[in-house]
Amino acid sequence: MIKKILLSIILFYFLVLIQTSFLVHFTIFDAVPNIVLILVLGWNLLEKRKNYLGVTNALIGGFFLDVFSSHFIGFYILILIGLAIFIKLIFKRYVRIPFIDKI
């Protein structure tokens, strides 16, 4: 678990650097795709219901987004954790996708 968290920290740190320094040159209708948000959402959507690494990733991704943004630290953490928990709850109660359980 600690190894996975460490890997997530490195991954999200570099993703945020890419987001803020590289991807800003590729705007689509004056907006830059938020790859951290996409990855956190994707991870939580595809993760097994009993695993909670998606929520931890939301915390890590949110923290790095906060550090490299002008909002207070905790702004993106709250948004991403909120989204991650919401997805987990919805999937736990109302959605069954057979192939995800087999992953």
Add this chain to the structure above:
Amino acid sequence: MVVVVILIVFLLNVLQKEVRSFFYSFSAPIQKVLWKAGKSTSDFFQGIVRVKILKQELDELKLQNQELLSQIIVLKSFEKENKTLRQALRIELQKDFKLALSQIISKDISQDFILIDKGAKDDIVEGMSVITEQRVLIGRISEVYEDFSKVMLIFHKESSFDVKISAYGGPVEDGQEKDISGVVKGQGSSKVLLDFVPREENLSQGDIVVTSALGGIFPKGLLVGRIKEIKKNDVDPFQQAEIELFFDISQSEILFIILDF
């Protein structure tokens, strides 16, 4: 667990300047490389995608260049005359700005802030103006760290400043200065709005917007943009206009901070 996270977040906010400064200090070299790579990659792809538009733009710019050249010739004669008159009247020439050179490191996710590599160590303080080498206004320093500063771009929603409008084109002798004042307000998403221009004033598309010294926020005469679309109605005593900004952050790498004006 939740309480621990909240406590950590609270502590990080108390020390947010130190936390951010720490991360910026070792990320800056990587970000500088990424910024350069992003710029050259986007230039390459834009070149391919926009060949047709670029050709059209080139033709327009050639025409504009010729117009400007003729204006420069007229202005040069004015400059010479001005110098002679100043010498005769013993008036000192206006001093130029004291500038500090800086480089962009990153852009905020919200798109309204950039991070530059000059900070408190280089005598940067909050409120200083940031421009490009063509004297195009970028924004002002909103937060200063030890080695870095955050710049609030002019299209941020909290940004507003006084401007003057000059006529674009036409012979210089006709009197370019229209002497119309207004306020530019940031709208976010790279958009600004010119507001508080009395309805009876004659604004035209293509007019150039420059800063005025009225609000004391920016020095006068910095280029802001060009009027794109004028919005007028019978009820409102003021007219508004959309402005096409001169600066393109993805094309700028080197910026200047005005230390003294």
